[in-house]
Amino acid sequence: MANSYDVIVIGSGPGGYVTAIRSAQLGFKTAIVEREHLGGICLNWGCIPTKALLRTAEIKHFSEHAKDYGLKLNGSIEADIKDVVQRSRNVSARLNAGVGYLMKKNKIDVIWGEAKLTKAATDGGLGEIVVGKITKKIMQPQNPVPKGTLGEGTYQAKHIIVATGARPRTLPGIEPDGKLVWTYFEAMVPETMPKSIVVMGSGAIGIEFASFYRDMGAEVTVVEMMPQIMPVEDAEISAFARKQLEKKGIRILTEAKVSKIEKTSNSVTAHIDINGKTETITADRLISAVGVQGNIENIGLEALGVKTERGCVVIDEWGRTNVPGIYAIGDVAGAPMLAHKAEEEGVICVEHIAGLETAEPLDKKKIPGCTYCTPQVASVGLTEAKAKAAGYDIRVGHFSFSANGKAIAMGEDQGIVKTIFDKKTGQLLGAHMVGAEVTELIEGFVVAMNLETTEEELMHTVFPHPTLSEMMKESVLDAYGQVLNA
Template structure:
């Protein structure tokens, strides 16, 4: 006999668990199905959280080795205990996943471990996970929410072996620092994980098929980040296409083509980070009648995140848009509120993105290139962190803030920050765009002194003053 719920959610990542809590708050009897032992999906277990834990730890190591002396702090010989660093990462992950379990239990969300598959418009079949055995569990629901996330994409001819040729999960669990690390893909995953191992002593070579790293960034920001990373010791091969990878006793022999010439490198480890694809395998979408874009593999939904089947919804990495944890969370809330009959939406023009290199990169809204492509008349204001007192005090002066505003209305079109605390500073910009603020609004708002946020205020002033000259 089927267990009955108002809502069954497949996946417990940032989209699924946030949706589950919101559904419970709205009075839905909710179940969340997760195939893995720990809740939280890719983000909490092998993505956002462990990577940031290692980024922070590796930055402390780098600071102790390279930058404390200038502040008058003398230390003895600095050594690396990679096992302890990895243990701390695991502790952070466990604490957060344990807290997530308490959060769902506290909101009376039923957590079911197993592999879920659609068995109809209102039915989910759950196969017990692992070696648990037993008969499949049948769940009946008024609504079903698909939130299974995504998985790494492999490059043809470079299959993951989990030892030398690894995906992002493997690159978070090395037991020793590779002397030579090859990174195929210059997007945010490759740059962040490359940064971890570069700080810890690896010689890092990034091979990117596009003419610039982090190709979705504003061009000026991307070019400056490239210069900074090269200065940090990154080797960057752009406009490059990987031809083959061969493993032997010495490591991985990687061959790539760039500028009409073949190049070769030998690496201890190669991280393949060319992107991710929706994780729809074995979900039973076709049998249930859920339409998937044959080109992208994304589930097609309407403005309320509903598929062609009125009772089945999808969010996060499964549907079009950037593959970001906070996007999935926002969509999860909006989807559940739509099920409850509320008017809810996600403003995709005000979704921030962050790259946790050092310095950080954070953006929201249009890039300058996009504004040109859309024939939008705009003003630009930039301000360097070299002119900010707090940045000078902390010795973190690389980078700048860039503000784009409409040349007639002064309304914010986009903000791009390359510099210290960018991941936190961008929140002000997101809020400003949500409220339809103008560059003048940010320029006139009083910002604390001395703070990094003064660079944003100054860039906004430049953009605002530009209007009088247009």
């Protein structure tokens, strides 16, 4: 049958399109279904365009501190928010086109529309989906559907992989309205620059937007329910990051909750419960960054009996659901909701389908997390608190950016590298960083953990000088009382 495939992937985000490519590489006839943008949230409205915005903010920040580098700039630095946003959108458009090229290169059929599972692959038969008209648009603006691609109809496959991603979670009474109360969609494309912002939530999304808008000149208040910002991070790293963010003028309220909001024509007042009292803050806009939830609704999961839990599809280590022939990967399959986790899950899923002996389940303890605020935060593995709670007797090493020649030369001498080892075996249990470019450095520790590298091997590794990476080795040395430059 013309509409019959070995593998159909629903959703073309990083997890979906990478899965489709690996599927095609393994010789499967493959199709991918998308209702809005190739590349999904990450390429179009998440990971990539936010980094373009943050790069602009970083350049603006350096320009305003040019005298610290012996430079004089004539005139003031002004940001044209329309041009700032357009640059971000152009970056996304370029990558979106790149995904389209990859689909053609790998001979993957792209089916445009909204997919619904209608039949599972039972008794060796084929599963089935029906692709209908696009009725709900999450991302704006809508890209035109390319000519010559597939659309509405019934499609069959032996293996159907759900990669529908996630969307912003909303709180009752504080629902985004697209004007005064924003999700990350609206925060990414402001028509004018707000003079003041309240950010509700201090995870990666909230803190990145807080950092961006503050560097662009807005007054920013962050409201977080937990005792620390970036709650998943090591407490010491979080506390250091908080001090640096507060130094740049961001007001941070922890153990606080936005209980209700009031709107005027062009401002929003947040009522914040903190320390048994209620404080009100009026700002131009409020960004709701209280997490995301999986896109599990209206795609036929319930009718086929696919098990879900807490808004996500339940899977095993190979991405299989409880229903034969139906799989799930990425955000829709649960935490951590990260693009690189989705990609790896998808590759593992389809390689297991192909029967590759090299396929191995994903070890979620070795998935790095990155927050691209200023200063950056990056981590992998167990925090100090979690390592202790797990019963490990640990060694902890630290090294400060203020003792690193490259960091000082860069004018970026505020930061920490922290490493955690099992005292008994020398196993690297976790690595946590805050400071310039740590999102680029963290992968060194991820590789070390995957190779089961011990402290002795890390201490005998030669790191280039002068680099920020030297701090990684120094942190290891510090854990064992051998630090050289501090």
